[in-house]
Amino acid sequence: MANESDLILEMREISKEFPGVKALDGVSLRVHRGEIHAICGENGAGKSTLMKVLSGVHPHGTYTGEIFYNGHLATFNNIRSSEHAGIVIIHQELALIPELSITENIFLGNEVRGRFGVDWVAARQRARELMERVGLQDDPDTQIKSIGVGKQQLVEIAKAISKDVKLLILDEPTAALNETDSAHLLDLIREFKSHGMTCIMISHKLNEIAAIADSITIIRDGRSVETIDVPPGERVDEDRIIRGMVGRELTSRYPEHTSHAGEVMFEVKDWTIRHPEVTERLVCKGSNFFLRRGEIVGFAGLMGAGRTELARSLFGRSYGTYVKGQIFLDGKEISPKTVEQAIELGLAYVTEDRKVLGLNLLDDIRTTVVSAELHQISPNGVVDRNAEFMAAEKYRKELRIKTPNVNEGVVKLSGGNQQKVVVAKWLFTEPEVLILDEPTRGIDVGAKYEMYGIMNALADQGKAIMMISSELPELLGTCDRIYTVSQGAITGCLDVAEATQEDLMRLMTLIPNTTKSAA
Missing domain, CATH: 3.40.50.300 (P-loop containing nucleotide triphosphate hydrolases)
Known part of the structure; x- marks a missing residue:
């Protein structure tokens, strides 16, 4: 176990509320310098909210509790203030502009200045150096929309390390990647660690967590349950992580089922x-x-x-x-x-990209559930709002969608609950x-x-x-x-x-x- 002086981050009793929901309830977290610290928990447990508190997305004053960074009390009021301190977060939804080049995206908001504005020659050269660090071989003038998701993730990391990052937070970094790209990204995180960088990684892929993490904090229902310190050279038992996440023994990853296939x-x-x-x-x-x-x-x-x-x-x-x-x-x-x-x-089709093709993030749950088959609840060409509510409420209960009510916006739901809303939308079409x-x-x-x-x-x-x-x-x-x-x-x-x-x-x-x- 590292010494107390090696702590780069300590979050004490962090609580955060949204209307009708207590997202965090006294969460505590300790991260040691130069380690890979994983945060695990079910969808809606509060993992991403905790990192948004740390990075200033939810500014100081909107939550209770204290954050100590490098031994000093931190009061980040926005992302720029946390980045200035060396904390950079890469969100699950990549913040890249498809029509801009790799160079433009890396330095967006952090431009390389010359005597007469942006120095594009210096920016491209610096972009090449950063791309080489993350193993990206493309031309820096390539538009983001022309490269795959795996490479886009590397651009985000290049963008992060361009800001002299000390603490890198990765929220579901491999969720949309194939096995090859995921393996490359994990190797990159290990390389960063070897150069003294501290990483916090949120992931649902327990095999990756077990392979890479030095310590693991488990969050359940907005509370920190435990932190597991992994001895050097050993691998944590995935079943132990699952027990902490779900609060019970999960004897099998897949429910027992007997098929009765017909014609x-x-x-x-x-x-x-x-x-x-x-x-x-x-x-x-x-x-x-x-x-x-x-x-x-x-x-x-x-x-x-x-x-x-x-x-x-x-x-x-x-x-x-x-x-x-x-x-x-x-x-x-x-x-x-x-x-x-x-x-x-x-026929019904639940798309692989729920946020782009499966949901309108501006809609609420009740509107979304009935959106693919409106005529069912529009007997006279006008939507019956009571029927709409009853349909949404039915699927909220059946699929156990975690939400205060069906009038909530789908954008406020966790990933797993958003996925259940997409499924509900298609089940409504029968x-x-x-x-x-x-x-x-x-x-x-x-x-x-x-x-x-x-x-x-x-x-x-x-x-x-x-x-x-x-x-x-x-x-x-x-x-x-x-x-x-x-x-x-x-x-x-x-x-x-x-x-x-x-x-x-x-x-x-x-x-x-x-x-x-x-x-």
Whole structure:
């Protein structure tokens, strides 16, 4: 255990209230200089709120308690004041401007000045140096919208270290990254540590926390439960973290479920789609697959394999340009050419990006829940507000959405509860086929368990579920069968009872024979 003099940060009895909600209730946190300190907790536990208090997003005076930084009482009134002290936070939602270059984003608000304004030559040179530190090889003049999420995360880190950071806070840094990008980011954090930087990392990926953290603080229901100090060279037991997070033993990550799959309900034949902009590129190549009634079917593939493109193109052709292919529902051919037609036919799609494609963050919960099927509560062409409230309240209870009431804005909810609102929106349409694209991305282990229970209940009602996930253990733990996708083509299908992660990875990395697709 480090000495008291090695403390870089101490937060004492921090409490923070919002209207109707006590987000933090006497949370205490101690971080030692040069360590990687993880903060774990369920969605809504208060992790991000605590970091916003520390970074000045919630300024001094809006909370109770004390913050000591480098041994001195700190009163940060905004982000600029905390950054001036060397504390930089990278939020889960990246704060980059897509139309600006990498250089412009790195120095936005912190421009490299010359005699006559911004010195762009010096800025590009400095950007190259920072990019080299984080392992980014792109041209500094490249627009942010032209690079992937993994590289965008590296730009955020380059932006942070341009500010002479002493304490780097990373809020769910790998939530949207694939395994390769996540591994690179974790290596980068270890490198920062070797150079004396202190890092605080919030994450729901317990395997990453166990691999990288020197100490772990667990927060539950707005209170700090315990801090686990990990001896050098050892690895903390993930089950211990889970016990602290959920307040009980979680004997299995996945609920027990017996499948009662029936006849084929949804079938796709020879489905072929072109890229919406690069017309010579096929993003779906002669795909063939089927879903049985009451069955949960997984779709596994590496980042960019074409799983989301397949799902969106099936859902009212909302992605790409249709080339050929057929869709059958209960044996009858259907051809939904718009999202509205897809909904009317009984299809629903829970997008992988809930904040961009799944929710209007300006709406409240009650408005969001009914938004995909307004005619159900508009008997005379006018929305029945009482029916709207009753529908939202029904799903609030059934899905256990943590909120004071359904009049709350969805933007105020935690990630897991936002995801439940998206699911509620689609359940309200009473679908027969439910497409779930990364349904547990960015939510904690307890919320994941609840989501799996919802999926099982829907399958037991006779719904057919298509589940896309980048986590192979999740697919093996929840699905009946798993299709693998590589380079836009389906390369195989395995029953879960016989499948292993190695088998799936082998099929996910096959060079597909585009003249024939597996079924």
